Structure formats: structure tokens, C-alpha cells
């Protein structure tokens with residue numbers, strides 16, 4: 001039954017000049033879950049993500065959203081259906097204030113021209129909604145700060161708010177904690193948890209401590225294929241998962257860190 005899943009892929013394949021980067025991937029994302037896509041460097045996570053968000057065209061296979069085949073649709077069309085991507089690609093204008101950035105996002109989401117908002121009442125409503133969104137990501141006091149002056153973690157929070165302005169049903173997050181210090185990471189974990197209320201989230205995330213704290217379900221990719229799937233406890237106890245992480249480069253670098261039992265304990 002397709003309908004129980006918000007998003008499904010069926011035998012998804014992406015080849016780059018004969019190199020199979022994504023190999024027969026069948027994903028099933030359940031309504032309301034925070035679902036992570038993990039795996040060692042080069043596993044195919046970004047490529048899968050780019051296929052789902054229509055940045056890349058699959059070589060073969062299907063993508064279904066609420067049972068509907070969306071494989072041929074473009075990014076803008078899937079965004080209108082409620083599939084919205086955030087993070088990694090900076091979607092904010094650096095020389096506008098935080099409030100102005102949200103306003104632009106809201107106007108874009110409404111697809112409305114400036115003239116629609118010209119009446120005093122509409123403008124008031126728009127500003128109210130801007131402030132709600134800023135508050136929801138903890139940025140109310142920075143409403144009139146120019147974006148370029150915001151600390152990195154706050155910029156990411158602003159990006160998330162501009163994404164939430166689109167009212168996504170399925171929120172796709174590309175490495176939300178990338179490049180962050182531990183304080184910002186904790187803030188983003190709290191933000192994502194809040195943003196996930198009433199919607200489904202699919203995230204690519206290297207930080208396995210974040211995954212263990214946030215995610216209901218995890219798909220592990222290795223060499224372009226699904227290795228296993230389950231909750232963090234199940235996945236972290238799977239010797240094949242530890243093996244692919246350890247074998248990836250053995251450096252202990254980002255992405256080569258194996259899922260650990262400590263993370264499970266930290267999450268409890």
C-alpha cells in the first residue's frame with residue numbers, strides 16, 4: 001500500500017557515465033517520521049537527495065509522493081505539492097534583514113505580487129506571520145538585523161524559517177548541522193524537532209549523535225545501495241553497518257564515524 005508512505009522510491013538508479021552512484025534504491029518514508037539517510041563517504045546520500053529534490057534526473061526508477069508518481073516533475077512543481085528542501089544551499093539574501101528575508105519567502109510562497117500586500121491590513125498580517133516564523137526559530141530579537149551580521153547557526157535557523165514559510169508537508173534537510181560547533185548543533189536539533197511537528201522530515205546527516213537523538217528511522221546506504229534500515233538501536237547494532245563505516249577510510253573523519261551504542265545511550 002503506497003498511501004501509508006509519504007515518499008517512496010522504486011528501484012531508483014543514477015548512473016554517471018556508466019558509474020552506478022545509486023543502485024536500485026527502494027526508500028519508504030512514513031508519515032510523521034524524522035527519517036535519516038546515513039552512510040560513509042561516497043555512499044550515494046547526496047545523489048539520492050538530489051534525485052528526490054529534482055536536482056538530478058534518475059537513470060531509472062520511480063519516485064512516488066503519497067502514491068502519486070512524481071518522477072517527471074520539476075523542483076517547483078514538487079514544492080507546490082509540499083516537498084521543500086532546506087539547508088546547504090543558502091537561500092537567504094545577505095544584505096536584507098531577517099524579517100525582510102522571511103517576507104520575501106512568504107510572498108514567494110503565496111505566489112503573490114507586491115500589490116496584493118499593499119493594503120494596510122494585508123501588510124499587517126504579513127508582518128505578523130513573519131514575526132511568528134522568526135519566533136519559531138528563536139530569531140525574534142534579530143528581526144531587524146542584517147542577515148550578513150548573523151552568526152552562522154542563526155543564518156541556518158533563518159534558512160529554516162524561510163523554508164517553513166513554504167509550509168512544507170515533507171521537509172528535506174541536507175546536513176542541517178554541517179560546519180557547526182556543539183552549541184549550534186544542540187540548537188539545530190531542538191529546531192528540527194520543533195519544525196518536524198505535524199510534518200515528515202527526511203535528512204541527510206553525518207553527525208550520528210544528532211541522528212540518534214532525532215530520528216525515528218534510519219536508512220543506511222553503502223556503495224549506492226540500501227544496506228539496512230531501522231531505528232538507531234537496530235542500525236547501530238548491525239555489524240555490517242559498523243564494517244562499512246570502519247572500512248570507509250578508517251580515519252575517524254566526518255562520515256567515517258561508526259554509529260555507536262554511546263549515541264543511543266546519549267539519546268535516552
Ligand SMILES: Nc1ncnc2c1ncn2[C@@H]1O[C@H](COP(=O)(O)OP(=O)(O)OP(=O)(O)O)[C@@H](O)[C@H]1O
Pocket residue numbers: 016019021039040041042043044045046047048255
Ligand atoms: N556528478 C557526478 N559525476 C560523477 N560521479 C559522481 C557525481 N556525483 C556523485 N558522483 C559519485 O557518486 C558516488 C556517490 O556520491 P555522493 O556524493 O552521492 O555520496 P555521499 O554519500 O553523499 O558522500 P559524502 O558523504 O562524501 O557527501 C561517489 O563515488 C561520487 O564520486
